[in-house]
Amino acid sequence: xxxxxxxxxxxDAFERVPKDIAQSQALVRPSLTYWKxxxxxxxxxxxxxxxxxxxxxxALIAIAGPIAxxxxxxNNLEKTFAEPDSENxxxxxxxxxxxxxxxxxxxxxxxxxxxxxxxxxxxxxxxYGGLSxxxxxxxxxxxxxxxDILITIPDMVILILLLVxxxxxxxTLILAMSLTGWTGxxxxxxxxxLQIKESDFVLVSKVxxxxxxxIITKHLIPNTIxxxxxxxxxxxxxxxxxxxxxxxxxxxxxxPEASWGNLAEAGALQFPNxxxxxxxxxxxxxxxxLAFNLFGDGxxxxxxxxxxx
Amino acid sequence: MSLFSYIMRRVLISLVTVxxxxxxxxxxxxLMPGDPFIGNKAVPKAIKDNLYAKYGLDKPLFERYLMYLGxxxxxxxxxxxxYKNQKVVxxxxxxxxxSADLGIRSLLFGVIGGLLLGVVAALHHNGPWxxxxxxxxxxxxxxxxxxxxxxxxxxxxxxxxxxxxxIFNTSYQLIPIARWEGFRYTxxxxxxxxxxxxxxxxxxxRTSMLDVLHQDYIKTAKSKGLTPLQVTWKHTIRNxxxxxxxxxxxxxxxxxxxxxxxxxxxxxxxxxKFFVQSVQMYDYTMILxxxxxxxxxxxxxxxxxxxxYGLIDPRIRLAKGKA
Numbered sequence: 001x002x003x004x005x006x007x008x009x010x011x012d013a014f015e016r017v018p019k020d021i022a023q024s025q026a027l028v029r030p031s032l033t034y035w036k037x038x039x040x041x042x043x044x045x046x047x048x049x050x051x052x053x054x055x056x057x058x059a060l061i062a063i064a065g066p067i068a069x070x071x072x073x074x075n076n077l078e079k080t081f082a083e084p085d086s087e088n089x090x091x092x093x094x095x096x097x098x099x100x101x102x103x104x105x106x107x108x109x110x111x112x113x114x115x116x117x118x119x120x121x122x123x124x125x126x127x128y129g130g131l132s133x134x135x136x137x138x139x140x141x142x143x144x145x146x147x148d149i150l151i152t153i154p155d156m157v158i159l160i161l162l163l164v165x166x167x168x169x170x171x172t173l174i175l176a177m178s179l180t181g182w183t184g185x186x187x188x189x190x191x192x193x194l195q196i197k198e199s200d201f202v203l204v205s206k207v208x209x210x211x212x213x214x215i216i217t218k219h220l221i222p223n224t225i226x227x228x229x230x231x232x233x234x235x236x237x238x239x240x241x242x243x244x245x246x247x248x249x250x251x252x253x254x255x256p257e258a259s260w261g262n263l264a265e266a267g268a269l270q271f272p273n274x275x276x277x278x279x280x281x282x283x284x285x286x287x288x289x290l291a292f293n294l295f296g297d298g299x300x301x302x303x304x305x306x307x308x309x
Numbered sequence: 310m311s312l313f314s315y316i317m318r319r320v321l322i323s324l325v326t327v328x329x330x331x332x333x334x335x336x337x338x339x340l341m342p343g344d345p346f347i348g349n350k351a352v353p354k355a356i357k358d359n360l361y362a363k364y365g366l367d368k369p370l371f372e373r374y375l376m377y378l379g380x381x382x383x384x385x386x387x388x389x390x391x392y393k394n395q396k397v398v399x400x401x402x403x404x405x406x407x408s409a410d411l412g413i414r415s416l417l418f419g420v421i422g423g424l425l426l427g428v429v430a431a432l433h434h435n436g437p438w439x440x441x442x443x444x445x446x447x448x449x450x451x452x453x454x455x456x457x458x459x460x461x462x463x464x465x466x467x468x469x470x471x472x473x474x475x476i477f478n479t480s481y482q483l484i485p486i487a488r489w490e491g492f493r494y495t496x497x498x499x500x501x502x503x504x505x506x507x508x509x510x511x512x513x514x515r516t517s518m519l520d521v522l523h524q525d526y527i528k529t530a531k532s533k534g535l536t537p538l539q540v541t542w543k544h545t546i547r548n549x550x551x552x553x554x555x556x557x558x559x560x561x562x563x564x565x566x567x568x569x570x571x572x573x574x575x576x577x578x579x580x581x582k583f584f585v586q587s588v589q590m591y592d593y594t595m596i597l598x599x600x601x602x603x604x605x606x607x608x609x610x611x612x613x614x615x616x617x618y619g620l621i622d623p624r625i626r627l628a629k630g631k632a
Contacts, residue, residue: 290451
């Protein structure tokens with residue numbers, strides 16, 4: 001099947017557009033940096049913004065709360081298991097400690113552990129994964145085989161052993177969880193480094209005479225930072241979860257210190273009496289984890305538009 | 310050939326890992342302050358020496374390590390140091406079936422439920438089912454299993470069962486909240502433990518289904534005139550289910566660890582209780598035996614899942630062969 005063009009084009013039907021370099025170069029919209037663009041996308045995501053506000057609120061009460069209500073350890077044996085009232089907003093526990101102060105303190109401890117462990121794992125992961133990917137060759141092979149083996153060992157086994165071996169406490173908990181948490185990050189960073197190392201723009205940069213330092217600061221970091229931040233955000237609720245889990249089976253934070261995990265455990269021990277002791281910390285754990293997860297999702301969409309579904 | 314070498318490599322890594330776990334656990338455990346015979350009571354030195362001799366604690370560390378490895382090769386995990394005359398192997402034999410029962414029930418519930426929900430959600434993309442699945446997925450990730458456990462205890466075992474008791478005027482507990490004595494007893498713990506798996510599986514299945522639905526071969530299948538059921542069953546689900554298989558390894562691990570708390574909450578006589586207790590009582594042989602068992606089991610499950618995936622999906626094999 002063939003089609004013949006029968007339209008006749010008359011030259012005078014066209015008008016020559018004058019070259020206007022100034023106009024073609026003019027910027028119609030303001031240029032956006034990567035961060036401005038990401039922020040713009042994030043702002044559109046209502047769920048993520050609500051979660052961000054909630055995380056800010058939780059952070060605020062974790063910082064300021066224990067300063068305003070410092071008596072989380074004070075016993076009051078004349079007023080045990082008091083239901084929430086105007087004096088003790090969240091009631092009191094088996095030793096008459098004020099649950100409101102304990103929940104605030106617990107929030108500080110849980111968030112502190114979550115953020116610290118995530119940051120430490122992140123740092124170890126970046127150094128290890130970055131070195132492995134950057135050095136390449138047999139060093140990379142060896143380092144990654146070690147990670148392969150470490151990843152296969154169940155986290156809980158290492159956690160439990162370390163927690164039993166060392167003095168129980170927040171420091172030990174942070175150490176143990178950091179030791180098991182970095183492997184995933186190391187793999188992620190290594191993958192990114194390898195991918196960028198092989199990319200054309202790095203080759204061009206090298207050909208133009210850029211040194212290692214320039215390549216790392218100008219190409220490697222800007223191209224991986226988004227993924228790393230998202231990973232960091234997503235790992236915080238995971239750590240809060242693990243802390244709560246360990247405290248729940250009695251291996252984590254111990255009384256009189258408070259964390260959301262051991263508050264929920266103390267509440268579960270009184271079950272089904274004194275339900276407020278269980279439900280209040282439980283709700284705090286759930287909402288905080290929900291907020292971090294949803295915000296992490298939103299952040300991922302904002303920082304990496306390709307991931308968008 | 311490539312598949313064979315792939316399997317061999319995975320088996321090798323797994324064996325090395327098991328060895329590392331045994332050695333690590335052995336030496337870490339012996340660094341622990343305290344020992345199983347200190348307790349609160351003051352034990353005369355002679356008795357202590359005898360106890361040490363009986364359990365071989367008087368020998369140098371490295372010799373004990375070699376001895377342990379030797380016994381291990383014979384399948385002997387030693388005697389418990391706190392339970393009298395209990396072999397560690399026997400404790401595992403007795404308690405593991407209960408844990409495994411609970412684990413399998415919750416996995417079945419989670420995986421089958423998750424697959425169904427994921428399929429329905431993807432087929433009604435952006436519809437109410439889809440919203441439900443997405444919501445469930447995010448809730449499942451955000452609410453720890455032990456909180457769900459206590460919550461369902463309260464809602465079903467307490468509120469709901471009390472309503473039943475009131476209506477029929479009996480003391481019959483319809484849905485029990487503790488122990489492990491029959492089907493009714495398994496409902497709540499399996500749900501609490503399986504909920505996270507359900508959330509994760511449905512999320513994976515939904516994403517995978519949506520991915521497959523956009524492929525050209527689905528268009529081809531439709532244009533060939535296949536019925537919607539045939540397209541969904543033979544072409545979409547079959548292809549979409551493959552990546553979901555990989556999640557089975559991590560899921561098994563999560564369920565295994567989850568049993569620790571769920572067993573505690575529901576007073577189920579499984580392995581979790583022994584694990585936590587042995588750690589608190591410095592029962593060296595028990596910790597070592599249980600850790601080893603636990604780690605080996607998980608490593609083995611991961612291996613099985615990986616190999617199964619390699620066998621099922623020819624694309625994986627091809628990619629590995631090229632690399």
